[in-house]
Amino acid sequence: MAEGNAGFSSSGWSLRGTTALVTGGTRGIGYAVVEELAGLGATVHTCSRNEAELDKCLREWHAKGFAVTGSVCDGSDRAQREQLMEKVSSIFNGKLNILINNVGTNIRKPTVDFTAAEYSTIMTTNLESAYHLCQLAHPLLKASGAGSIVFVSSVAGVVSLGTGSIYAATKAAMNQLTKNFACEWAKDNIRSNSVAPWYIKTSLVEHVISFILLMLFLEYFIFLAMLIYSEKCVDIWHETLVLH
Numbered sequence: 550m551a552e553g554n555a556g557f558s559s560s561g562w563s564l565r566g567t568t569a570l571v572t573g574g575t576r577g578i579g580y581a582v583v584e585e586l587a588g589l590g591a592t593v594h595t596c597s598r599n600e601a602e603l604d605k606c607l608r609e610w611h612a613k614g615f616a617v618t619g620s621v622c623d624g625s626d627r628a629q630r631e632q633l634m635e636k637v638s639s640i641f642n643g644k645l646n647i648l649i650n651n652v653g654t655n656i657r658k659p660t661v662d663f664t665a666a667e668y669s670t671i672m673t674t675n676l677e678s679a680y681h682l683c684q685l686a687h688p689l690l691k692a693s694g695a696g697s698i699v700f701v702s703s704v705a706g707v708v709s710l711g712t713g714s715i716y717a718a719t720k721a722a723m724n725q726l727t728k729n730f731a732c733e734w735a736k737d738n739i740r741s742n743s744v745a746p747w748y749i750k751t752s753l754v755e756h757v758i759s760f761i762l763l764m765l766f767l768e769y770f771i772f773l774a775m776l777i778y779s780e781k782c783v784d785i786w787h788e789t790l791v792l793h
C-alpha cells in the first residue's frame with residue numbers, strides 16, 4: 550500500500566504527474582483505490598451520490614496531503630455522467646491517465662422475484678454507467694498518451710456465486726467489454742483491464758457476508774457427503790475429507 554506522504558511508496562513506484570478518475574470513492578474498494586493512487590502521487594477525482602460523505606472523505610485526504618477532488622454524481626444517470634466528465638476534463642486539462650470504473654450495486658433476491666425497475670437499476674449502475682464513462686473518457690485517455698481503464702468486476706461474473714443472476718451478468722459483460730476495449734483502443738495507447746474480487750467486507754456486502762460464508766460451508770459439506778454416498782465413490786471406505 551502507498552504510504553501517507555503523497556508520491557512515495559515502499560516499492561519506489563510513483564504515479565506523480567498522472568491523473569485518475571475513480572468512481573464511487575467514498576467507501577469500500579473505491580475509497581481504498583483513491584488512497585492508493587493519491588498516495589502514489591496521482592491527482593485523483595472521485596464521485597459519489599452523498600455530498601456530506603464525499604466532503605468528509607475529501608477533508609481526510611487533504612489532511613493526508615493527497616491531491617483529491619470530488620463531485621456529487623449519480624453514476625446511473627446519463628446527464629450526470631456527462632457533467633462529471635466535463636468537470637474531469639476541465640480540472641485535468643483534457644487529459645486522463647486512469648479511469649477506475651468502480652461504482653456498482655446489487656439487489657439480492659431470486660431471479661423470478663426481480664422487477665423491471667430492479668433489473669434496470671443494476672444494469673444502469675453496473676454496466677451502462679461503466680460503458681458510457683469509457684466512451685466519454687476515451688478522448689481524454691487518448692490525449693494523455695498513456696491511458697488505462699480498470700473495471701471493478703467480480704468473481705460472480707465468472708462463476709455462479711449465488712449473488713443474483715443479473716448482478717453476475719453485468720460483471721460478465723464487464724469482463725467482455727474489457728477485452729473489446731483492449732483490442733479496439735490499443736492503437737490509442739489505452740490499456741483495458743478488469744479486477745474481479747471475491748468477497749471483500751465493505752458496506753455492499755457486510756450485512757450478508759457471515760450468512761454467505763455459512764451457506765458456502767454447508768453447500769461444500771453436503772456436496773462432499775453426497776460424493777461419499779454416491780455410486781461413483783464406492784471405493785472410498787474410510788477417508789476423512791478435510792474442508793479447506
Ligand SMILES: NC(=O)c1ccc[n+]([C@@H]2O[C@H](COP(=O)([O-])OP(=O)(O)OC[C@H]3O[C@@H](n4cnc5c(N)ncnc54)[C@H](OP(=O)(O)O)[C@@H]3O)[C@@H](O)[C@H]2O)c1
Nearest residue numbers: 573575576577578597598599623624653748749751752753
Ligand atoms: N465488496 C465485495 O465483496 C465485492 C466483490 C466483488 C466486486 N465488488 C464490486 O466492487 C465495487 C465496489 O464495491 P464496494 O463493496 O466497495 O461497495 P460499497 O462499499 O457499497 O461502496 C460503493 C461506493 O460507490 C458509491 N456509489 C454507489 N452507487 C453509486 C452511484 N449510482 N453513483 C455514484 N456513486 C455510487 C458509494 O457512494 P454513495 O452510495 O454515497 O453513492 C460508495 O462510495 C462494485 O462494483 C462491486 O460490485 C465488490
